[in-house]
Amino acid sequence: MIDELDARLIALLADEPRIGVLECSRRLSVARGTVQARLDRLQQRGVIRGFGPEVDPAALGYQVTAFVTLEIRQAGGHDSVAARLAAIPEVIEVHTITGGGDMLCRIVGRGNQDLQRVIDLIVDVEGVHRTSTVIALATPVHQRTLPLVHAAVRQ
Amino acid sequence: MIDELDARLIALLADEPRIGVLECSRRLSVARGTVQARLDRLQQRGVIRGFGPEVDPAALGYQVTAFVTLEIRQAGGHDSVAARLAAIPEVIEVHTITGGGDMLCRIVGRGNQDLQRVIDLIVDVEGVHRTSTVIALATPVHQRTLPLVHAAVRQ
DNA sequence: GATCAGGGTGTACAGGTTGCTCAGCTATTT
DNA sequence: AAATAGCTGAGCAACCTGTACACCCTGATC
Numbered sequence: 001m002i003d004e005l006d007a008r009l010i011a012l013l014a015d016e017p018r019i020g021v022l023e024c025s026r027r028l029s030v031a032r033g034t035v036q037a038r039l040d041r042l043q044q045r046g047v048i049r050g051f052g053p054e055v056d057p058a059a060l061g062y063q064v065t066a067f068v069t070l071e072i073r074q075a076g077g078h079d080s081v082a083a084r085l086a087a088i089p090e091v092i093e094v095h096t097i098t099g100g101g102d103m104l105c106r107i108v109g110r111g112n113q114d115l116q117r118v119i120d121l122i123v124d125v126e127g128v129h130r131t132s133t134v135i136a137l138a139t140p141v142h143q144r145t146l147p148l149v150h151a152a153v154r155q
Numbered sequence: 156m157i158d159e160l161d162a163r164l165i166a167l168l169a170d171e172p173r174i175g176v177l178e179c180s181r182r183l184s185v186a187r188g189t190v191q192a193r194l195d196r197l198q199q200r201g202v203i204r205g206f207g208p209e210v211d212p213a214a215l216g217y218q219v220t221a222f223v224t225l226e227i228r229q230a231g232g233h234d235s236v237a238a239r240l241a242a243i244p245e246v247i248e249v250h251t252i253t254g255g256g257d258m259l260c261r262i263v264g265r266g267n268q269d270l271q272r273v274i275d276l277i278v279d280v281e282g283v284h285r286t287s288t289v290i291a292l293a294t295p296v297h298q299r300t301l302p303l304v305h306a307a308v309r310q
Numbered sequence: 311g312a313t314c315a316g317g318g319t320g321t322a323c324a325g326g327t328t329g330c331t332c333a334g335c336t337a338t339t340t
Numbered sequence: 341a342a343a344t345a346g347c348t349g350a351g352c353a354a355c356c357t358g359t360a361c362a363c364c365c366t367g368a369t370c
Contacts, residue, residue, distance in 0.1 A: 001216050010208055022327060031348045036329085042208075051172040053165055055300040059201040061156050061241040067222075067252070067259060082295035089302030095220070095291040103287065104222060105296075108303065119198040129275075134259065136216040136250040140237035141260075145210040147244030148263065152215040186319050188369060191358085312370085319364075328357070332349105339344075 002047065004029065007153045009038055010048070017051065030146070045122055062090070062108035064115050065136040068122060069101035071129045078103065081127040090118040156201065160185065160302065162272045162308045164222055165203070167303055217245070217263035219270050220291040223277060224256035233258065236282040245273040256287070 005028065012027055013017070017055055021039070025032040042048045056098050057065070072081050085091045085105060093106040105122070109115030115135070163183055167174070180187040197203045212220070220260070227236050233251050240246045240260060248261040260277070264270030270290070278286055 001214075010210060011203070016205045019208070020327065021329095031332095032328095033349085037346075044290060046211055046214040049211050049346055050309040051206050051208055053206055054204040055304055056201055056204050057300060057303055059156075060303055062303060062307075064192040064243040067250075078293075078295065083201070086296050089306040091296065092300065092303070093298045094224075094294065094296035095296065096293045097222070097289040097291055099287075101289070104291070132254075134252040134256070135171070136252055136259070138233075138251045139249065140233065140251065141241050141246065141249035143248045143261070145247065147211060148212055148215055148217060148247070149210055151244040152217075187357095192317075201311060284338085291343065314369075315367095317364105317366090319362100321361085323359090325357090328354085330353100331351085335346105335348075337344100337346085340342085 002042075002149065002152050004153050005034075006038060006047075007149050008035060010042070010149050011146060013051075013054070014029060053082070057108045061110050064109045065139075066107050066109070066115055066119075066133050068107055068119065068131050068133045069097075069132065070103040070105065070122070070131050071100075072102045072127050073129050076127045081125060084125045084127075085122065088118065088121050091122070098114045157197075157304065158278050159308050160189075161193060161197060161202075162304050164190065165197070165304050166301060167202045168206075194249065212247070216265050219266060220294075221262050221264070221270055221274075221288050222291070223260045223262055223286050223288045224252075225258040225260065225276065225277070225286050226255075227257045227282050231282045236280060239282075240277065241277050241282045243246050246277070304305045 001155075008028055009024060012024055019027075021035050022032055025035045026037065034131060039048070043050075070081070072078065082094055083104065085094050085103075090107050091105050092108055095104045096102065097104045107115070107117050107118050107122070112135070113132075119131060119133055122128060159182065164179060167179055167182055174182075176190050177187055178256055180190045183190065194203070198205075217275075225236070227233065236258065240249050245261050245264060247260050247263055250259045251257065252259045262270070262277070264273050264275050267290070270288075274286060274288055277283060
């Protein structure tokens with residue numbers, strides 16, 4: 001799925017994103033064209049989605065993260081609910097899930113009180129029946145993919 | 156916390172990450188130095204964490220995402236459990252949480268069967284008492300921060 | 311009213327980087 | 341044996357970056 005050079009390239013870019021193709025080729029001891037071609041292929045295959053800026057919600061004032069499990073009215077379907085959830089900026093991610101609930105959202109708020117406001121917005125969404133929220137107190141492991149990249153090498 | 160130019164800059168970079176400072180300044184109709192200074196400040200304040208490559212686990216073969224809620228033995232504390240979880244590449248994110256469970260992890264696997272292997276790894280972690288897993292069937296809203304950026308303008 | 315700091319503008323320059331192309335080389339596949 | 345895919349090193353023009361400087365405006369402070 002990915003070879004070792006790809007993995008080293010991704011790791012290098014993850015570590016120092018602003019170094020550019022030429023510098024990468026020097027660090028990896030390969031030709032510049034190779035790095036360029038690898039990057040093109042990785043992006044084309046969708047392994048690398050892009051190089052967008054990673055924004056930290058906390059630095060924007062949204063200091064609380066929570067996960068909300070939704071039960072929805074089956075009539076109407078998930079899609080219309082998802083669309084309405086997507087209209088709320090503080091809703092950062094939405095999944096449909098197996099198990100007791102129907103959907104799982106990640107949301108943020110400027111504080112616990114503000115979180116209540118966001119939850120109320122969600123509860124008011126048409127089709128949402130019940131919600132249950134857990135607040136993230138700390139995040140010992142922040143979202144990461146590098147270990148996966150290394151685990152996926154050679155296959 | 157952020158002004159409108161910052162927001163437009165972030166949105167622009169999110170849309171076309173590889174355009175460079177000069178092109179940004181043209182698109183936003185400001186001087187190059189301004190863009191450069193804004194970017195520096197945004198990164199320094201931690202609003203922009205970086206420009207690392209966004210890797211898609213699915214493209215690496217990890218096509219299933221799940222959320223695992225852990226109950227842990229209180230003795231020993233969260234930290235040692237978190238450290239052991241961090242050693243598992245398929246564990247992509249770990250939070251400590253309020254409510255019934257003690258921790259919430261996001262994990263990935265190459266398929267439902269592979270997910271079982273990952274869950275078994277988690278169950279085997281010393282200090283983990285019980286787990287309960289929900290599988291993400293679909294993801295109508297992928298992780299995003301742009302709406303937040305716009306919502307945070309002018310404050 | 312005067313002074314000041316912070317942020318924006320334009321300009322300038324050298325040096326580095328990018329995008330692209332080419333020919334040659336090596337493995338692996340057919 | 342021939343073909344395909346990928347890597348290498350080289351070359352070139354166009355462009356971008358980092359950095360510095362002088363100047364201007366604005367709101368805040370004295």
